[in-house]
Amino acid sequence: MVWTGSEPVLRSLLDPGSGILGTGSRLFRPQGGSGLAAVHSLWDGFVVPYARFTAKALGSAVRSWRPDVLVVDQHTPAGALTAHRHGLPWASLAPGLMELGRPFAELEPWIEERLRGLWQRAGLPAGAYLDPRFSPDLVLALTSDVLAGGPHPEQYALVGPVLADRPAQPDFPWERLDPTHRQVLVSMGTLAEEVTADFLRRTAAALHRLGPDVQAVVVAPRELWPAFPAQAVTVERAPVLELLARGTLSAVLGHGGLGTTGEALTYGVPPVLAPIRHDQPLVAARVAAAGAGLRISFEQAGPEEIAQALRRVLDGPALRAGAERLGAELRAKGGARTAVDRLELLAATAARRENPMVQTIVPDPAQTLG
Structure with a gap:
């Protein structure tokens, strides 16, 4: 397993021996506002520019490691576009309800315009477009039925919170x-x-x-x-x-x-x-x-x-x-164990089996939702 994203941030979150392929780091303007203005700020201030910034590094990572599966945060569409370009299956990771719940449905055409722009920029054929926020193979949602609502398509796996160990904070009193x-x-x-x-x-x-x-x-x-x-x-x-x-x-x-x-x-x-x-x-x-x-x-x-x-x-x-x-x-949703089981099932169907590696593409936590 190897992670890609901002290396300094990932180093602070992962075990010392974790594999990391850095995408470089840059500052994006802080997310501001509320309601519709906050969604505009999120997409134009982070999602789209971050996708453009990381696209080249992600392509190099995939060519180098030849993963079987990618796990892609819904707000890092460059990962899904990279998977599509290389013919690889990917799982969408939904850590929140922003895309699952569609609280601002009136903005969907505006969001789709930006996603189609990224699709075109990646050199993918317009006729093959699919929404990079939602993998056709697997969507891992860190929630439950009561919170997520529904119903959802069969590739959705509501696994609940993933309660993994985190780096210790020795200075906590x-x-x-x-x-x-x-x-x-x-x-x-x-x-x-x-x-x-x-x-x-x-x-x-x-x-x-x-x-x-x-x-x-x-x-x-x-x-x-x-x-x-x-x-x-x-x-x-x-x-x-x-x-x-x-x-x-x-x-x-x-x-x-x-x-x-x-x-x-x-x-x-x-x-x-x-x-x-x-x-x-x-x-x-x-x-x-x-x-x-x-x-x-x-x-x-x-x-x-x-x-x-x-x-x-x-x-x-x-x-x-x-x-x-x-x-x-x-x-009862199973958390990390359920997520791993679903990823292993997805990997088992992948065309490439010579390198049993799962590539996880994550955004810089310092620049994402609160």
């Missing part, structure tokens, strides 16, 4: 966690820091209202740390999976990204979600509809509303029971 307190994780993602400062200040005021028996682990820029209660653990990065696995978290406050939301639900922890953009409103709406968490307004919720929402998930057994039900569904 574990000694400050007080087991006599109910603990809340506050994390609004790392890709929307330009718009989250005001919400985090409102959250700080809400935490003061909750009283001394609640301890928050807050992911926030250093300049905001003084606003939070003295018992709060303020950090720039948090080991989310390890915190969940220890069973000490009673609630999560986040922006509705499918990653952290799915992980919290997998461990039966109900979230309060304040969606900002992209698929986050859709995720928040479906979690709330399932009775597994609450949705509040990112722009309008004040300290008292945030505090009340946190009290409801901390004190409400119905919401915790809903989170545990949805978590059981997510766990």
Whole structure:
């Protein structure tokens, strides 16, 4: 197995012996706005230019390694175009609901125009066009039926969250966690820091209202740390999976990204979600509809509303029971084991068998959705 993408980013995420073929690195303008404007920003500011930037390197990687299968993030269409050019099967990786849920269906013609432009730029025949976001062989979605909706075509595999080990964070102050307190994780993602400062200040005021028996682990820029209660653990990065696995978290406050939301639900922890953009409103709406968490307004919720929402998930057994039900569904999907089984089945049908290598093409996490 070999990975392609930004080598510095991948080195920080993978085991030391992992195979990496770098595509080079460049900065793309930050994603901004909300609603339709955010989708325009995503595609014109990242997806299309990133595909153009990585196309040559991906072609070289495929010619060099001759993989049996490629695994391609839905927002890195250059991987799918490369697979098509070389006659290789590929699996689409859907880490969110942005493409599965189509929350902005009115933009589909606009998106298709950009994808057809990339198809033409890759030298592929116009008459053979297919949407590079959706492999005809396999679409791996890191979610479940309740969250993804449906029905979906038969090549879709809803595998739930992939809960793999992550690099340790030795500087996390574990000694400050007080087991006599109910603990809340506050994390609004790392890709929307330009718009989250005001919400985090409102959250700080809400935490003061909750009283001394609640301890928050807050992911926030250093300049905001003084606003939070003295018992709060303020950090720039948090080991989310390890915190969940220890069973000490009673609630999560986040922006509705499918990653952290799915992980919290997998461990039966109900979230309060304040969606900002992209698929986050859709995720928040479906979690709330399932009775597994609450949705509040990112722009309008004040300290008292945030505090009340946190009290409801901390004190409400119905919401915790809903989170545990949805978590059981997510766990039943099999996660990494199911994804591997489906990839092995796809690889078994590949024409090339002399090199049993799976090539995974991923975007630079620093430039993707929150």
